[in-house]
Amino acid sequence: MNTAMTANGVIIDYGMGNLFSIKHACEQAGIEAKVTADVTALMQADLAILPGVGAFGDAMKTLHALDLVEPIKDFAATGKPLVGICLGQQILLEGSSEFGSHKGLGLIPGQVVRFDNPKIGETTLKVPNVGWSQIWDTKSEAAANASDTARPARWANTPLRSIDNGTYMYFVHSYYAVPDDDAVALTWTSYGDTVFCSSLMKGNVIAFQHHPERSATEGLSIYDNIKTMATTALRG
Amino acid sequence: MNIRIIPKLDIKGPNLVKGVHLEGLRVLGKPWWFAKYYYEQGADELIYMDAVASLYDRNSILEFVRQTSKEIFIPITVGGGLRTITDIREALRAGADKVSINTAAIKSPNLISEAANRFGSSTIVVGIEAQKQMDGSYEAFMENGREPTGKDVFAWAKQVEELGAGEIFLTSIGQEGTGKGYDIELTRRVAESVSIPVIAVGGAGTPEHVHDVISKGKADAVSMASMLHYNFIEHCDINKEDFCEEGNIIFLQSGKTSYRMNQASIGDIKRHLLENAVSCRPTA
Numbered sequence: 040m041n042t043a044m045t046a047n048g049v050i051i052d053y054g055m056g057n058l059f060s061i062k063h064a065c066e067q068a069g070i071e072a073k074v075t076a077d078v079t080a081l082m083q084a085d086l087a088i089l090p091g092v093g094a095f096g097d098a099m100k101t102l103h104a105l106d107l108v109e110p111i112k113d114f115a116a117t118g119k120p121l122v123g124i125c126l127g128q129q130i131l132l133e134g135s136s137e138f139g140s141h142k143g144l145g146l147i148p149g150q151v152v153r154f155d156n157p158k159i160g161e162t163t164l165k166v167p168n169v170g171w172s173q174i175w176d177t178k179s180e181a182a183a184n185a186s187d188t189a190r191p192a193r194w195a196n197t198p199l200r201s202i203d204n205g206t207y208m209y210f211v212h213s214y215y216a217v218p219d220d221d222a223v224a225l226t227w228t229s230y231g232d233t234v235f236c237s238s239l240m241k242g243n244v245i246a247f248q249h250h251p252e253r254s255a256t257e258g259l260s261i262y263d264n265i266k267t268m269a270t271t272a273l274r275g
Numbered sequence: 276m277n278i279r280i281i282p283k284l285d286i287k288g289p290n291l292v293k294g295v296h297l298e299g300l301r302v303l304g305k306p307w308w309f310a311k312y313y314y315e316q317g318a319d320e321l322i323y324m325d326a327v328a329s330l331y332d333r334n335s336i337l338e339f340v341r342q343t344s345k346e347i348f349i350p351i352t353v354g355g356g357l358r359t360i361t362d363i364r365e366a367l368r369a370g371a372d373k374v375s376i377n378t379a380a381i382k383s384p385n386l387i388s389e390a391a392n393r394f395g396s397s398t399i400v401v402g403i404e405a406q407k408q409m410d411g412s413y414e415a416f417m418e419n420g421r422e423p424t425g426k427d428v429f430a431w432a433k434q435v436e437e438l439g440a441g442e443i444f445l446t447s448i449g450q451e452g453t454g455k456g457y458d459i460e461l462t463r464r465v466a467e468s469v470s471i472p473v474i475a476v477g478g479a480g481t482p483e484h485v486h487d488v489i490s491k492g493k494a495d496a497v498s499m500a501s502m503l504h505y506n507f508i509e510h511c512d513i514n515k516e517d518f519c520e521e522g523n524i525i526f527l528q529s530g531k532t533s534y535r536m537n538q539a540s541i542g543d544i545k546r547h548l549l550e551n552a553v554s555c556r557p558t559a
Binding site: 057059060063064066067092093094159164165166167168169170171172207209211212230231250252253254255256258259 | 277349
């Protein structure tokens with residue numbers, strides 16, 4: 040494998056969220072990342088990252104206003120990695136009930152819902168969920184806070200191939216994705232008694248509710264793996 | 276839910292400083308030594324406070340954010356002297372993940388909602404500096420604990436939540452820098468009156484203090500400075516000559532490693548929490 044090969048990435052700039060930490064994480068991994076809303080640059084990129092912090096409705100409105108909705112779908116159709124992060128994950132789904140009903144990009148069948156009274160025993164947890172939580176291969180491991188941290192075989196050909204089951208990642212969110220098909224859920228995480236899908240992968244469309252770029256060494260290795268996927272795809 | 280441990284770095288120009296009751300700032304070294312060490316030791320986030328931003332210009336802290344955000348991959352919050360939407364944008368553009376505002380929010384509460392709308396609630400932390408009064412009430416202060424505002428801390432906490440703040444960074448001025456423990460009553464009353472996370476700061480001297488403010492004070496995250504800084508100074512091989520000769524450097528020149536201050540590392544704190552059934556992200 041030619042790991043020296045750099046990948047050209049585009050971080051889609053639609054005015055939502057801290058793009059700088061993503062850019063820095065890309066640079067660490069050898070991804071030359073351009074922060075831009077330019078469609079030509081997007082279509083030429085080896086991989087695209089869809090970031091986002093804020094509200095689902097605003098994000099979709101802005102993507103429409105910038106004429107980015109169709110180009111993002113076109114990019115997804117090229118087979119090159121499209122990576123959604125946080126709100127950028129959520130808008131890959133079909134819709135959300137956040138502040139009214141909103142239509143998403145629909146690249147992954149499913150909906151986005153708000154935490155509904157997550158609890159530990161009798162104590163209601165705060166929403167948003169802010170902090171470090173573990174990502175697990177299966178729903179039941181997430182529910183049980185399992186102790187077996189062996190690398191899941193299912194993650195072998197995914198951006199998680201280098202990390203252990205139950206690795207801690209940094210989350211900030213009030214909503215989470217509910218895919219129609221559990222098979223597209225790459226990881227599961229619990230917040231109190233609520234178990235939610237924390238990352239998704241459907242072909243070349245990859246998405247994380249957490250922030251790998253803010254999740255220390257393990258998070259950075261996810262960027263390394265994304266780069267490898269992009270350059271491997273390049274060499275055909 | 277996993278409790279977050281958030282080292283606080285008070286920065287004055289080129290130096291990391293620490294005082295008592297937010298006053299009497301003493302130079303402890305270069306901020307970069309501390310930031311990088313805490314990141315490697317398993318800090319869950321970092322907070323940088325510009326100790327004198329309202330008196331000086333802000334370029335040095337922004338430059339520090341710019342440098343560190345390239346090498347530190349955990350969330351970084353920047354506070355101190357941020358007055359306007361433009362100031363907030365500059366801090367975020369420098370690489371901060373969140374900003375903490377206090378004085379400007381008190382003077383113009385709409386800044387909270389405007390900033391939350393523009394940058395997302397999760398980006399906006401409101402700092403509340405609380406001073407216990409003779410009658411047992413708590414008053415919010417501003418300008419780094421120097422100026423009273425007449426606002427009741429609990430009413431103000433509810434208001435900042437309604438205005439769209441994502442978290443509250445709650446300082447007990449009375450406990451700050453003393454190492455005598457957090458103000459449990461203050462923290463619990465604020466944490467129970469809002470539904471957003473509350474970060475408690477001020478008074479940590481031992482891992483037990485940290486445990487108390489979580490179990491009794493209901494803090495969602497805990498921040499501390501002196502306890503970690505003095506531990507770092509004692510245990511790390513740093514060249515204490517290698518700092519800018521500016522500010523009160525008598526402590527560093529004295530070669531002392533501590534000053535009536537208990538100390539603990541992030542690992543000590545987290546081990547103590549885990550042994551006492553408080554969940555947190557373990558250190559490596």
